[in-house]
Amino acid sequence: MVDTRETLLDTLRERLDLTGSKKGCDHGQCGACTVLVDGRRVKSCLTLTVTVDDRDITTVEGLARDGALHPLQKAFIEHDAFQCGYCTPGQLCSAAGMLAEAADGWPSVVTPGLGAGTRPAALDEEEIRERMSGNLCRCGAYPNIVAAIEQVAR
Amino acid sequence: MRPFAYERASTARSAVTAAGRSANAVYLGGGTNLVDLMRLGVVSPDMLVDVTRISDGTIHETPEGGLLIGAEMRNGDLAAHPLVRRRYPMLAEAVLSGASGQLRNMATVGGNLLQRTRCSYFQDITKPCNKRVPGSGCPARTGDHRNLAILGHSDSCVATHPSDMAVALAALGAVVHVEGPQGPRRVPMPGLHRLPGAEPERDTVLAPGDLITAVELPSLPFAARSRYLKVKDRASFSFAVVSVAAALDIAGGVVRDCRIALGAVAHVPWRAEAAEAALRGSPATEAEFARAAGAELAGARPLPLNRFKVPLARNVMIRVLADLVETR
Numbered sequence: 001m002v003d004t005r006e007t008l009l010d011t012l013r014e015r016l017d018l019t020g021s022k023k024g025c026d027h028g029q030c031g032a033c034t035v036l037v038d039g040r041r042v043k044s045c046l047t048l049t050v051t052v053d054d055r056d057i058t059t060v061e062g063l064a065r066d067g068a069l070h071p072l073q074k075a076f077i078e079h080d081a082f083q084c085g086y087c088t089p090g091q092l093c094s095a096a097g098m099l100a101e102a103a104d105g106w107p108s109v110v111t112p113g114l115g116a117g118t119r120p121a122a123l124d125e126e127e128i129r130e131r132m133s134g135n136l137c138r139c140g141a142y143p144n145i146v147a148a149i150e151q152v153a154r
Numbered sequence: 155m156r157p158f159a160y161e162r163a164s165t166a167r168s169a170v171t172a173a174g175r176s177a178n179a180v181y182l183g184g185g186t187n188l189v190d191l192m193r194l195g196v197v198s199p200d201m202l203v204d205v206t207r208i209s210d211g212t213i214h215e216t217p218e219g220g221l222l223i224g225a226e227m228r229n230g231d232l233a234a235h236p237l238v239r240r241r242y243p244m245l246a247e248a249v250l251s252g253a254s255g256q257l258r259n260m261a262t263v264g265g266n267l268l269q270r271t272r273c274s275y276f277q278d279i280t281k282p283c284n285k286r287v288p289g290s291g292c293p294a295r296t297g298d299h300r301n302l303a304i305l306g307h308s309d310s311c312v313a314t315h316p317s318d319m320a321v322a323l324a325a326l327g328a329v330v331h332v333e334g335p336q337g338p339r340r341v342p343m344p345g346l347h348r349l350p351g352a353e354p355e356r357d358t359v360l361a362p363g364d365l366i367t368a369v370e371l372p373s374l375p376f377a378a379r380s381r382y383l384k385v386k387d388r389a390s391f392s393f394a395v396v397s398v399a400a401a402l403d404i405a406g407g408v409v410r411d412c413r414i415a416l417g418a419v420a421h422v423p424w425r426a427e428a429a430e431a432a433l434r435g436s437p438a439t440e441a442e443f444a445r446a447a448g449a450e451l452a453g454a455r456p457l458p459l460n461r462f463k464v465p466l467a468r469n470v471m472i473r474v475l476a477d478l479v480e481t482r
Binding site: 003004005007026027028031034040041042043046047048050051094097098101104105106107108109114115129130131132133134135 | 155157158159160162182184185186189190193202204206228230233234239240243246247250251253254255256257259260378389390391
């Protein structure tokens with residue numbers, strides 16, 4: 001049982017001890033709380049827990065499989081794609097969701113001729129920056145974050 | 155946040171019935187705006203009726219050649235839909251130019267239409283605001299109104315509607331399907347949102363208990379060449395300073411028909427009817443686009459800190475229309 005006011009972020013952190021998802025702004029603006037709900041990235045700070053009682057939730061703790069890091073996690077380490085690390089769980093979950101969206105042919109607003117077709121979008125730097133704009137990094141590690149994601153996208 | 159009851163509706167009818175049982179019930183879509191406003195203390199419903207599971211939340215083709223979009227469809231799914239991208243690219247562009255990927259995956263079509271203004275005084279409960287507390291005053295008039303209205307505002311409110319999607323829907327002449335305590339009805343756009351007048355607390359013409367169930371797009375073949383251009387303070391994840399949705403139907407260098415709407419300039423997504431009337435039958439030239447933009451903005455009443463929005467809106471209108479000519 002949870003209080004109707006409880007957010008998914010608080011349920012994960014305070015009840016389930018899954019403290020990977022971070023509380024940054026708590027207003028849906030910074031992206032540190034990003035998790036996947038049924039495979040789609042969302043902000044857990046604006047998600048009421050009662051609304052997702054039957055959904056499949058993936059947090060940063062669930063990205064690694066059988067002790068092996070997710071390709072994004074490996075790439076973030078290789079590219080030194082963080083400094084303090086506070087935004088990193090959200091960046092990783094958001095990037096995982098973003099790659100799935102791109103694989104499904106979803107355009108972004110910078111996709112050339114987005115009205116034309118449903119080809120999977122090629123994820124260059126401009127695309128990655130636009131698609132990841134919901135995740136802030138106060139340390140300014142953006143160049144390395146973009147490079148890490150670009151490597152996995154290739 | 156104040157305590158509230160939660161109920162998940164399985165049909166539109168049962169949602170309306172459930173909401174009718176409570177004095178201050180509110181429908182919950184993606185919650186991207188509502189949950190935040192509840193946390194800020196701007197709204198305090200005693201009940202949330204979750205309307206995200208009412209139907210399949212997808213798109214169906216209408217017999218008239220248009221599309222019927224389920225109100226609980228997520229914005230991300232809407233913008234990615236092949237029929238939306240092909241037939242109404244301005245709508246896909248408008249949706250994709252708003253918010254962030256995560257928020258678009260949460261926000262519903264119905265909720266996007268009913269989101270509240272981001273005027274800082276409305277969102278700050280320590281400040282007066284006629285929209286939040288009728289009769290308390292409007293500090294924005296003499297305060298921070300850089301990004302507020304230049305058209306259709308009143309002494310009591312200078313707020314703007316924040317939606318990008320709604321601007322495209324107003325341009326396309328979408329029809330909003332509503333289920334209410336008295337049964338179903340249809341509300342054409344523009345016409346869902348209202349100018350503030352003396353009642354800025356009312357954003358739309360909807361009555362208590364009314365639920366948006368779908369948005370219908372009419373058949374509009376020339377909208378296959380349409381655009382949404384948004385000017386904002388950051389490259390991404392930012393509300394519009396000015397935006398323009400436009401579609402042009404040109405034959406032999408003459409504008410046969412057109413659709414134009416402006417965003418972030420008024421309490422409503424602003425359909426530019428004067429500009430459309432000025433353009434129909436005119437040569438598709440930049441001089442004519444400038445004349446049409448001037449006709450639309452002749453009635454602008456900017457505030458001291460947002461005068462720049464008038465020439466900006468004019469320039470963006472000309473640019474979008476010129477781009478549509480070039481891409482033909």
